Amino acid sequence: MIFSVWIPLLVPFLAVPAARRLAEALPPRPAGWLLATAATGLAVCSTAALGLIALAGALRLPFVASLGHLTAPLDALPAWLALPAAATAAGLVALSAAAVVRTVRRHLAELRLARAQLGSATAELAVLRDPDPDAYxxxxxxxxxVVTTGMLRALQPAEREALFAHERAHLVGRHHLFLVAAELAGHCHPSLRSLRAPLAFALERSADEYAAAAVGDRGLAARAIGRAALASRAAASRPRMALAATAGPVPRRVAALLDRHPAARSARSRGARLIGAVLVSCLCVSAASAIEAAADLHGGIEIAQGETGR
Structure with missing residues (x-):
């Protein structure tokens, strides 16, 4: 455990740049899954490592050791490092847990407020009487x-259908869960925070492609997204869990829609395969190291407990 427990804490610094590079080389949908999976997996492994460090140090305290029926010193970590590392790890886990709970509560409160403002109607499309163009x-x-009357006036009928198809893609794909997972992962390890922006871009690009297929015209989808972005303003009342077609680097998204097969060409590149291998290796090493550290700690506890019978 002395060495393996630190690996899940260091791997994200290598895996995150690899994940971002690979996401740029993949089509939008698999890129979204890749980034969300990488963020969640690395967050779980790093949090587990902190928990093991905290437990190893706590078991050196007489009261905790008595609860575990330990009579011999636990040598999972050196004596000079165990307690300071455990205190630091426990503090980080507590801060992460508090941030996760606070974020979840904030998102749920914003979601309840937004749905209350829409009333009890259950139709898929909700029109708000608001002159400011917005849709999400x-x-x-x-x-x-949700679309405002201002946005309806800003778009032509065919462009409205493309915009609605884009937002429908977010609902069908449950893209808000991807973003929430990435945000919570960022609370568990600081390097994972940089995955949220590329993940949001991949999700918007995925919805763009869905809209283009739904209306059968990539140019129309690009025009609808561009005009909606030019017309809209940042809406303070929009929940953070809500996804909007006007979010992110819209010029890049429009350019991607007007280019017929950019993702397919880049996905075949040798660089994408190499980076993918690096990312998978990082995830496997992180998970294996966390498991090995847990097994080592369990073995050390059993050895310490076994001294009682002698």
Whole structure:
């Protein structure tokens, strides 16, 4: 455990740049899954490592050791390092847990408030009487596509259908869960925070492609997204869990829609395969190291407990 427990804490610094590079080389949908999976997996492994460090140090305290029926010193970590490392790890886990709970509560409160403002209607499309152009996908049961009268006036009928298809893609794909997972992962390890922006871009690109397929015209989808972005303003009342077609680097998204097969060409590159191998290796090493550290700690506890019978 002395060495393996630190690996899950260091691996994200290598895996995150690899994940971002690979996401740029993949089509939008697999890129979204890749980034969300990498963020969640690395967060779980790093949090588990902190928990093991905290437990190893706590078991050196007489009261905790008595609860575990330990009579011999636990040598999972050196004596000079065990207690300071455990105190630091416990503090980090507590801060992460508090941030996770606070974030979840904030998102749920914003979601309840937004749905309350829409009333009891259950139709997929909800139109708000607001002159400011805005549109977004509001998750829930059922999911709602929220659009203001200002946005309806800013777009042509065919462009509205493309915009609605984009927001529908967010609801069908449950993209808000991807973003929430990445945000919570960022609370567990600081390097994982940088995955949220590329993940949001991949999700918007995935919805763009869905809209283009739904209306059968990539140019129309690009025009609808561009005009909606030019017309809209940042909405303070929009929940953070809500995804909008006007979010992110819109010029890059429009350019991608007007280019017929950019993702397919880049996904075949040798660089993408190499980076993918690096990322998978990072995830496997992180998980294996966390498991090995847990096994070592368990073995050390058993050895310490076995001294009681002598």
């Amino acid at each position: 996908a509001l998750p829930g049961r059922p999911g709602r596509i």
